[in-house]
Amino acid sequence: MSVAKILEMALRAGRVTRRYPYQPPLLTPEFRGAVRIDPSKCWGCGACVRVCPPNALTIRSSGKDVTLEYFVGRCIFCGMCAEVCPAGAIEVTKEFELSAASTEDLRTRLVHRLARCSVCGAPVWTEAELRAVVKASPIAEEYIALCPKHRKERFAKAVALRLGAEGE
Amino acid sequence: MNIARALRAVRKSIWVFHLNSGSCNACDIEVLDALTPYFDVERFGVKLVASPRHADVIIFTGPVTRESLPKVVRAIKAMPRPRLILALGSCAVGGGIWWDTYSTLGGFKKLEEILRESGVEVDRVVYVPGCPVRPEAIIYGTLLLLGAVEQKVRSSEVAVPEG
Ligand code: SF4
Ligand code: SF4
Ligand code: SF4
Numbered sequence: 358m359s360v361a362k363i364l365e366m367a368l369r370a371g372r373v374t375r376r377y378p379y380q381p382p383l384l385t386p387e388f389r390g391a392v393r394i395d396p397s398k399c400w401g402c403g404a405c406v407r408v409c410p411p412n413a414l415t416i417r418s419s420g421k422d423v424t425l426e427y428f429v430g431r432c433i434f435c436g437m438c439a440e441v442c443p444a445g446a447i448e449v450t451k452e453f454e455l456s457a458a459s460t461e462d463l464r465t466r467l468v469h470r471l472a473r474c475s476v477c478g479a480p481v482w483t484e485a486e487l488r489a490v491v492k493a494s495p496i497a498e499e500y501i502a503l504c505p506k507h508r509k510e511r512f513a514k515a516v517a518l519r520l521g522a523e524g525e
Numbered sequence: 526m527n528i529a530r531a532l533r534a535v536r537k538s539i540w541v542f543h544l545n546s547g548s549c550n551a552c553d554i555e556v557l558d559a560l561t562p563y564f565d566v567e568r569f570g571v572k573l574v575a576s577p578r579h580a581d582v583i584i585f586t587g588p589v590t591r592e593s594l595p596k597v598v599r600a601i602k603a604m605p606r607p608r609l610i611l612a613l614g615s616c617a618v619g620g621g622i623w624w625d626t627y628s629t630l631g632g633f634k635k636l637e638e639i640l641r642e643s644g645v646e647v648d649r650v651v652y653v654p655g656c657p658v659r660p661e662a663i664i665y666g667t668l669l670l671l672g673a674v675e676q677k678v679r680s681s682e683v684a685v686p687e688g
Contacts, residue, residue: 374565375661378668382661391654396683411615411622429678431619433656454677455654456666460618460634463654466682485685 398446401469401483405438430463474504538570542580548587551657552614588616607648
């Protein structure tokens, strides 16, 4: 190909090179970047952890609190966690400038307080989730601060009373 | 050898070698994309070379399959110091979707331990998440490796508000 021909083609095409980072990136509306978990909305239910294909989300209880960890270094940006979250706490952002010098920088943690049974003190689940349950069904309030065992006991007692058993 | 001086010299222009340790090839296609005139990482003096012996940086993709491990170690060993690594994609960073399969090591972190045990030192690593990484993320990671941009992400621990 002659130089003149190449020059003519180049002039016709013009400049195609993107100037990023001195120009906004080419993000399409469909692009999915890192997810963001809203601490004021999350219940700590763990639904997102179960659905996350590469286990980028993990949840663990230390006996004192419950920590939901997001390791963006393993996330495949599928958005399934946002779809499944019952609280609508997960937002898929367009963030892609996630480079870091250490993998520790890629971890974000959300710490939930653990609620305890008011009778025996056994851990029940996160306070945020219990609040959400009461909000959805106010009748649950009486039973909410109990572990499953004491909840059963109290319920059985309430039924027995209604059936005419003698109160204490 | 004065590593600090060598690291400063690397800032001028870097030659990269593309090393695939068993990735699904999507990240590799994005690497090519970053090198084409459209995204043109050559603007920053980045040039692709055919041998790790000529490279300043290894562009590393994939979760390190057991099959690729000896070759990967040999390639990194062949690099002159300072050895810089750009670990691209969720596979190379944290093992990605293959993080606990029997046939992979689960990312560069594990490989680094093996390298250290066999006496191969790596001087700087930048991890670039993405599945696949977009070309702009590769450019950003390269600039971070060269010290031209600030790191945006930080580890954080937030307590859920009461009430
Ligand atoms: S509320 Fe949403 S973000 Fe929080 S643990 Fe449950 S699914 Fe995950
Ligand atoms: S986007 Fe997909 S991979 Fe990433 S945290 Fe959510 S479910 Fe896990
Ligand atoms: S990070 Fe995703 S796109 Fe890249 S090699 Fe791994 S699976 Fe493929």
